[in-house]
Amino acid sequence: MIAMLALPLAALVVLSFWTQNGFELDRTPTLENYAQLVRLTEEPTIWFGIPFYFAYPVPAILMIKSVVMSLSATVAVIALAYPMAYFLAFRVHKHKALWIILITIPFWTSYLLRVFAWKIVLGFNGAINSGLKELGIIDKPLDFLLYNPGAVVITLAHSWVAFAILPIYVSLEKIDRSLLEAASDLGDGKVKRFLRITLPLSAPGTVAAALLVFIPTVGDYVTPTLVGGPGGTMIGNLVQELFLRQNNAPLGAAVAITMMLIIAVIVAIFLWAIGYRRIRARRA
Template sequence: MTDTAASDPLAPARDREVLRRRLRGYGLLSPALSVTIAMLALPMAALFLLSFWTQSGFELDRTPTLANYAELVRPSAEPTVWFGIPFHLAYPVPAILMVKSLVMSLMATLAVIALAYPMAYFLAFRVHRHKALWIILITVPFWTSYLLRVFAWKVVLGFNGAINSGLKTLGIIDEPLEFLLYNPGAVVITLAHSWVAFAILPIYVSLEKIDRSLLEAASDLGDSRWQRFRRVTLPLSAPGTVAAALLVFIPTVGDYVTPTLVGGPGGTMIGNLVQDLFLKQNNAPLGAAVAITMMGIIAVLVALFLWAIGYARIRSRRL
């Protein structure tokens, strides 16, 4: 290194230029970077730090320890059986809720994709005029608060709600259906509806980008409509679909408003436990540990998912 630097008189100037460019890059990034650091990285670091402390009564014990994480995996000889699955843990609640939240979110995500894909397909291939208007119309539900939309579902699914009174008027049922509200199903339905518009847009964009001549070529070469969809449209829209799935799955795992309002006692999710630990049990360190663990598990799952479907391959094919 020193040899080349000595032999090349222009090297210091070039190094300065590289450094200057790099600094300029960070300078241009700085507004976004500072917001990210202040609003995301710092709170996250605080949460991380908090998870290594412990709560004793009203006091916070600041001695760093792994006790909170140990509590989450402390084994117990007597298993707690939940849905036929034995959990050999002394404090099984976080683990059980984690599994439950992941399953519920997965169901909501599948429902969202099933709803959003046809809508996006219609928008991309069948709508030719006023596309912007259609897209705006899809976002109309987002003009009201999230809370209002959740409450609307409470009205729809409720005991004297739209579905029950409708079915009663039609004479199909005599007694209101009890299983609509206050269970995990209600949470999944509400989440699916709330997030569907988020999924339509990325799927729509990837469908819109598909070169129409590829579809024509497929038809010319003898593909049926279904074959053409399966072999051309679906693979080419995969990046958008995957993005949409992640966009829905990741935030819904930690949701706590929806389960609070429509879930009843059986619809609790991991977010409710974190909220309860922070705001009711006054055990913020354990709550932080649960939140950090949840984040880790989701990150691992998402990485596994992307690896399993060969996301890198899908992305490179798009180019």
């Protein structure tokens, strides 16, 4: 376990302190790669109206873009998964296992195939365009569906829904039904009962689901490569580009590690903001 997890990570850390010199690796330890990421310049690069005063603005810009895209995907996933999990926990009484299996069936195929499926759905001659054309709503195919950040967010949201349904379902399933009865008996309406009992008690599962989706999607690289086009690139694509095309593995390692640290900080802030400790204390 240690060998499988810690060694590659340690190798990445060590690599990030070296530098690439043409085809050779310069093994003198230096902070140059990290310095390159934060070095400032007088002339800002304008991106979406925001001036970036970095000499090498690409990692910072892509990091922000990836976090925003990933957050949108996470919100979409929770919005989709919560009602499904709720239905499963409260409305389905027979054959629960079968329902769970049915929900996960689309996820038995390869991730790559699901991404390609979205390419077909959103494509120029794809399902949406030909459908709308058939109905006479449009006469020219919509070309803003594919190859942009929106397509990446949709694909990511669909791909990760199953991973969110299960933790939310488990936390909903564990809610003591007598609490709900008590709330109704004491005069809470359906909405109030949901907000005061169900939602808080299912929060740990929902938080877990959000993290489960957010953390891996920030660094995703396959989805933007296939459906993102140049406008949909994320930070994972930069790491790949640095390792392969630009043959600068040390800088790629530095970007990857910085990305990990930033995600860790975001997650920590998130957990602190929703008062994770309070939730845990209440459950205990």
